[in-house]
Amino acid sequence: MSFLPGLTEAAQVPDIYIDVNEAHTQVLPIGTLWKIRVPSEAKMSIKVLTGIAEIFGTELANNIEYNFQNWNFTVHAVEEVCLEWKGTDSHPAIEGEDLIPNESAQNIYNLHFSLEKMRNSTFDGPKVMIIGNKRVGKTALCRTLCSYTIKFKSYQPMFINLNPQESIFSPPGCLSATPISDILDVQLPIWGESMTSGATSLHSKQPLLKLFGLEIIAENRDLYMSTVEALSEDVSERLHKDALIQRSGCIINTPPLSQLDDDLKDLVNIIEKFKVNLIIMVGDENNDEDMAQFEKVSQTIKPFVGDFLLRLPRLTGVIESDDTYERSLQRNAIREYFYGNQNTALSPFSVSIDYEDLIIWEPINLLDPSSAGADNNSIDKLELKQVTITPSSIQHALICLTYSDKHAKPNDVRRSSILGFALVTEVNEKRKKVRILIPVPGNFPNCSTLLTSYRYLE
Template sequence: MDRCPILVNLNPRDGVFAMPGALTATPISDNFDLEAVGGYGGSTTSGTTYHNPKQPLVKNYGFEDFAANLDLYRHHISKLGVATMSRLEEDIAVKNSGVIIDTPALTIKDIRLIEDIVSDFEVDHIVVIGNEKLSIDLQKKFVHKVSNNSLCIIKLSKSEGVVELDESYIRKCQEETIKQYFNGYFRNPLSPFKTEITISDFVFYQPVDSSEFNSSLLFAPSGDSFAPDATEETEKKEDTLDKYYKKIDDFSANNLENLVLAVTQLPATNKSPNDLLDACILGYVHVSKYEESKGRLKVLLPVPGAFPRNILIATKIGYTE
């Protein structure tokens, strides 16, 4: 195989070389492992692989629904786009092979998001499957790009053999993906490792659901006496994570047990909140039990090893062993 395209997964519902809830960019240098869950295969994030190892760049979104926090979703897409285009400039084999982007099912209502993706990844072909109206709307929206041949919009009819997925099947696939991440499968079994960590040794965050964030703003004080000056607004904009993440200070079984934690590259001692937005993910662990009396978590790792004392993100992806 003399090509090495980058496969970009922007659908957080699917786990492509990572957990559900992740956005990934992965150079593909050989065949997919069709016997693995999803037909993609494993990656070096969970251990050795039967095929050539895939090394994805992983951004943790933390939700299954791309619309749960569009600000966070767009931010990760932008950062993933920068990293992907940089790789194209540095690697001639990748540049000659191009980028293939898989998105969630989008409509014309998501045009701003589509524009962001086209811009961030310098897209020159859009394939619209089974939605003639969207194809026509995109032709109108990108008329200047289409007219100067910098963008081609291709309409494909949906195959008669395509079956719509129901929620129960999607959830089953997600559970199998998570299980495979930690345990492997018949051809490539892994040796998951259970250990305990002390909560006080780590800093925990969780992604903010936009609907909850906007609801909280309804109860914010209003009026001139509460209006911050321009300097305060600028400082708050630079230093706050309110729209994206919130720190977990009140620990309980409800917000930690049976959840997947993303292990970031940032040490727990990091004091810059904005660094969390740009941090990549080293891997994932699963919380099986929270012992409140001891302040400890029982966690499952895909491979034995020391647990890094880094900032952890509690995703909205649940899983029960």
Template sequence: MIPLPGLSLPGLNLAQASEPQNAPTTIVTRTKDLAANTEYRFEVDFSHTLTIKLQSGTAEYFGTELAVMATYSFRGTKGAVFTWHGCKLEIGGEVESDYIAEETPMTSCANLHSALESLRDRSVASGSTEMGPRILVVGPENSGKTSLVRIMTSYASKSGRQPMVINLDPRQGMLSPPGSLSAAAYSSIVDIEEGWGSSPISGPSPIPVKMPLVYHYGLKDPEEAKVFKPLVTRMALAVTSRLEEDKLSKQAGFVIDSSGAISQGKNGVYENIEHIVSEFSVNVLITIGSERLYSDLTRKYANRDPSDAIHVVRLDKSGGCVDRSEEYMKALRHSQIREYFFGHGENTLAPSSQTCDFGDLNVFQLVEESTEPALYRSSDFNNDSHYDPSMAPLTTLYSRLTPSSRLQNSLLAVTTAAPTDRQEVIRDASIMGYIYVAEVDEVKRKCRLLSPQPGLIPGNAMVLAPWPEEVPGLAG
């Protein structure tokens, strides 16, 4: 993807919140001694900072090793530091809760990593004619899916692999704001503080990642399925094509993070899971925290041809998984959007503020579900066929929107499509960047916009969607 002038690709240091804070005059520290195979679990809100320093021994944070005597800071985080052989931690700052747990899922994660490495070795031995493991992680909300994806990505990177990570959960962003679906190949370990990292052309990044592919979904849950299945199909085609050109990533395979909504199912049928499995040719299906889901999927994918087998794996939900309130998730979304424009920690950014006429914007509003026929129905195709958007009955996807005060405090996704393209083309177009509407003057018919970099506002089609919600006061 070629960036438009004045825009960066999505994803500028999306991790913990970076709102200004008053530095404390003194920080009271305490030490915690962790025995082998235990982990320090903590929860810290967005208004406080927790610091962790490894004084001795070895420890890791979601698969990434902590450096000895380096200080790591966390805000708005629910996390865990694990040690295989024991360690001593220096803890500073206030937490909502913290404790040391003796029962952890890390042995299961290590065993899973070993099994996946065998599949990657097989791909290498085949001269890359076989693709590495194609993994989908499913489970209820707050069951630890994203944590597992981070651990698997970190372990694979430490083993010299370059796995591709695909985020199909619109509730939280990966290299892009919430409301988007994204994919990127990781060539280095996942950073402890920065999370998934930043888009490589947006500025210096502590995590080398290859160019991300981003699509704008714009709804909270995949079960609001008017555009989800077509975008999954589009991303699957793009990912498969990219892996054919990237030998190392093809050998490493990919891991897909999913929304808990798709694991609820209806009468034992999981349409979106089945669609993802079909489009991405998934061969490793990991279930977390649901015996019923594991049983249903095992029965669904049993008795397949060995050459097309799907291995269904069950992992227990970690005791460290906690429910995240809607208040917390809203604060997380707002912090990610803020960091898209202003950066995080030492990697601060200076977004550009500029004014444009109403006529400079080509805004399309996503039409939410109605009584019209769905764009895709599972009954339209048999279970073994791949979804073809051209075969689906058409319905209204977008309505052209005249700029008005309703745009204020909203994100606009700038697509690669032209405003004159068909609606399906706009839907399937990748995202070049996001702009924020800071102010609307209906009398003068002008808007004040915030963009990651200076430059002219592009004339491409821009999409306004109901998700994520408005972010008041982002531009001050």
């Protein structure tokens, strides 16, 4: 009877169950990178048993378990490393590229020690700006340089993020400047937790935030450059008042060059506003377009920085990602602002407010005909317009709370500092009420708010 179909196969159970507590051992030879992709629906933990391993310049402590979710990153073996990992994915590493030589390490070391010499030779630290196209490793390079700067000396570099799509110490849509005074959290794509979080295992950071609010710079280039200028003024004041940060210098992360204007006037304005004295352009040496772009950038900005324009090859270990992954990082940043992460649980507070008690403004989106009008030259591109409260306009929207009064003029609202963020969870047209999630208990502040282009649905 054993020849009948199905009798012998019935005893074979498909291997579809993955034991999340099963430990796997991985050995990383010295000088190699382990490329890891952890999807949003998966989890992974890593524990270094022996050796020295880093994630973007931050060393992993031995025999401490680090947890990761929805993040693409690399583990660099400074010396031979033996680690164990657990996870819901049986093979989290990038197939075919599990272990690759870290060809960028020497370039990053040389750049770091060059910046150290600049800090030792003058009281005004280096103001280095990283530029390049998308997915060449600009943010990873900035993070590594920040980590190396604080590793051996008591420096506090000012990290400046000028890419509103990056969620670093804040929800998306912001430009930020953050003094890096302690190690960065290797478990979080947003680099760590800000002062809005509760008690944290690592020292929380206190960023200076300026709201851009839109997703793409081209939606309102004038507003973006105005926001950059406002942030540069705050950075200049902070450097003037804090000698340690001034000595440590600034590390500036920029948007992809494709998002700036073709004649590079935006780039020149940023250089002038932040008094940049060193520019690193990251690009693919084997890409003709990148090389042609380097020549164009070189001709444009050499009058401002002279020979202090360096070219760095595309970083080894850059993991190709898509817009879906970047959207998920933005959603995670919004969720972590209100609810915390796996290490720190937060409890937001829900309030109900009447239509007439809520004043919301929004910037003009020049790429939206219904918002900007037919002739973009006939409008004030920095002007704010009041939002008509409807479910379609603000449902699930992230809004920015400002320090300006509820009845303040639009220009005062635009120039106002950021108090925090709130999330619109429900709009009830029948009762004319809006339910809003705020980070702390209490009444909704008596202030004006700014609508961002970002949405979050729980």
